[in-house]
Amino acid sequence: MPNAGSWMLLEGAVPRRTGIPPLPARFESIGAKLPEKRLATADLMASTRHHPHIDLERLTGIHERRICSDGEDSLTLAVGAARDCLSHSRHAAGDIQMLVSASISKYRGGLRHYFEPPLAPVIAEAIGAGNALAFDISNACAGMMTGVLIVRNFIRRGVIERGMVVSGEYISALGTNAAREIRSVLGKQLASLTLGDAGAAVIVERAPAGEPAIAVAGFTTLPAYSRLCIGSPSDAGPGASMVTNARKIHKVAVADSPPLLEEALAASGLDFGQIDHVIPHQTSARAIRIGTREISGALGVAPRHVVSNVAEFGNTASTTHFVALHKYLEEGRFQKGDKVMLISFASGLEVGVVIFELDAMVDRYGRVD
């Protein structure tokens, strides 16, 4: 039974069914689109109606976040990120064979959240990716990594050679709605105050044999915890509102993920201590710090470095891993050969892992033009 041996849906070095070596895949380029306008945490907290005594910056490490201005929305962020990604890529838009739009928010023309038509074909049309099989998926903050799992599956089987995963998250209105209603640090909408807007995109392509690649991608859903973070349109104003039991999500993520992370690490042939950079879902500096300590304790070893990137951008939902990767690439903080582990924790509860080795892509960022 192919899935015997792992709890997670795990795609490692050997496809369980055929035993034929799958074609390797790698990240070829990463793009981001951050709105220009900044909203400082101090200003957001000063705008609260009920003046709760919360030092949100101290609590989360978030100094500011980017927010959309008029004319910006989920679609413009996604298109902007896709274009940025192509600007770092050796490929042209017409070479993209699959385009997955993975955002939670689908705002176009202001705060209209679109159910139909899907966004991916609109994004593909805007960037000139006329040959791409374009579709939308949605999986809370695990969206982009779910998209990577899917695109890589098509590459592994030789169906396509390259695909793009993109997400534009316009979610700052949740902060506005929370600011109006929150009364204390125990407020259920507290997490909404940490959100920031961003678009991100990544091209996954077939890797030449013998070159650094994505070693493993895996995911599982633990729906015992499916109702801990619920987001839907707000009744109180434009945009959405989100109710989160942040303490419980953190607790179950830390308690339940170590065996799952071990499965993924085992499939990659690495242990946690050999990972150069772990990028967990970027929620708050404190949660990342404490979570890392607890998970490292459970696994018996700590990684070399854990990325904590919330100070400037806050929690950008499905785009967090790729916004962080993009920033680190631009700042030259990676070396060729570095082992990177992306860990997704998202409402569902989704637990996802991608482990890969960085290659020559690092040379295509951080140049002064």
Added chain:
Amino acid sequence: MGALIESCATVAKRRKGALDLADAAAEACLRRAGRSASDVDLLINAGVYRDSNLGEPALAALIQDDIGANLQQTSRTAHGTFSFDVAGGGAGVITAIRIADGFLADSVDLALVVASDAHPGSSVSPAFPFSRVGGALLLVPGDSGYGFVDFRFDTYPEFESLYSAYVEWVERRPGHGETVLVIDEKPGYAARAVDCAVESIRRFLGRSLGDIDLLVTSELPGPFPDALARRLELPGDRVAHVGEDRAGAHTAGVLAAFESAELGGRVAESRQILFVGVGAGIGVGLAHYVRP
């Protein structure tokens, strides 16, 4: 390629929400196959209109929870379930099948595709046009040459503006408002949907549909199955028809058509089946299925 259909089930319940419909269809589908929810490795939800217009988590996670598919890791020897949503309107189920097929070829034994639509309940939704129908399709790995042997997806962006559905907050008086779901079908959408489907089918199969015994299509925009049959110059019995109580089904429409054909003996008589999903975009999803 090559995933096989193990079972299909749909439900129609007048006062149920999308989650309840999806749960009921999933359970009926699993029962029909003699499987339990914990056997499912992968669950993909292609339904669009859901209770409270939920944005997160994916509705698939709530469906997985309700049917009891591996709620949390209980042992190191069992396997879990991974779930997420796909959004493609009436064509979404075809995309979900295609994705599931990909994982069934590699790392998964049992995949469940579900779809349902219902009035969201918590918003003003003038003239919500879809019937409350849920559907589910259970897929297993197959041998090459049989099952889902090929797929195609086309988008016709020149018709993007003909159909849109969105939710927004509308202020009624200062500081007070409500969430409104607007579903806007422009004149010409239904005709263009047929045009696009015909174009995609020609590109996929060439001019002759001679080898295709049965077309299983979206229900909407109505009357899509008959309009498509007419344009392809096919006799009415070469296209699956749903019963009265499944008329007006949106994302589950393709599944309702398949179930209806199965119950009526048309699937057993067919060797080659063409699934045709159509949705806003305009998007056309095709799947060529060969019965073993």
